[in-house]
Amino acid sequence: MTAPDDPPLTGPGRDHGPADDADGTRVVRAGLPAEEPYEPPLPGPVFAAHYHLPGEVEDAPYAYGRDANPTWTRLERAIAELESPEDTDAEAVVFSSGMGAISAVLLSLARPGRTVVLPSDGYNLLAALRDRLEGFGVRVRTAPTGGNAQRHELEGASLLWLETPSNPGLDVCDIRELARLAHEQGALVAVDNTLATPLGQRPLLLGADISVASGTKALTGHGDVLLGYVATRNREVAEAVRGWRKTVGAIPGPMEAWLAHRSLATLDVRGQRQAGNALAVAEALAARPEVSDVRHPGLPGDPAHALASRQMSRYGCVVSFTLPDQAYANRFLAHLRLVSDATSFGGVRSTAERRGRWGGDPVPEGFVRLSVGVEDSADLVADIRRALDAAAPTPS
């Protein structure tokens, strides 16, 4: 029976379906199984090295724990949905770490004589992977992320690897344009989407074939899980990386996969808070005379801002900047109270480090990569200002 003042059965309210859901709505249910009476919304981790396996193996969804696990399956559905909403062709494959996922793409597609184009300013372990690729007879070319410089290296390439925003320099390249140029050469395009997360940027919707990320960082956001994934609509790539995972065994533990899935529900609220904090911190840093080269794609004056605002919906939680020298940067880090001196980024607790301490990144000695957490914005800015004051050399 319809009450006389019920809303009409047509109109915008009525037609609003899953495809129209905003990200904040999408994340809280992504990958969850259909509701069953008396079952939990997100079933707990399945700890199993093997499954009951009667008869032949062909159609068995779960046979051995290195090949598949229902806890991964749910997380993979969630990630595919976030990287490419409402797209039933997109699939994700989870790995034990971001490097596990990156290696799976680069090494499973590597063949002697093929050419791969990498960023020269990407995640520092790409240099080690380059050596591996060259050891297998793959030709590797590199160019910086900024200015879309990789476009000059595409001739005859079979894979273009982008990292945007780049870590730690926070440069940005045009995914849509580079994907178009790479596809003209017959190359596949992969994007390291670690920094942005799928709520900040959707490479598959911008024309890339593969979105790869470390889930260790902002995706899971609590600094207690290592994880990686590959998301793609390309069946052959999905097959290749799944086969690679099985062969090298770079599988996530069920507990890690479950924790990761659990943390997706807060990805939007964390990201929103962190985005606001990052902008406030970047603006405060930019106003200081002793701080140079403040980079954050969301900062209106940033060289990457115009491009970033065209392809990103949120700019991430990392701010980078340079202090006069190594000792200055170390004093600053030591005086922070709310920001821990630690590597990695994307967590709910703010961290910062002098990146030069690792070697390998092309950055000045006083370069600091700061990851803002979900603390109160004014507290964070006050702590950073106070630490900068305390780090200033005492006049002699």
Ligand SMILES: *Cc1c(COP(=O)(O)O)cnc(C)c1O
């Ligand atoms: C951290 C990071 C990786 C590596 O991820 P792990 O989970 O540490 O293996 C890859 N790419 C980028 C951009 C990263 O920041």
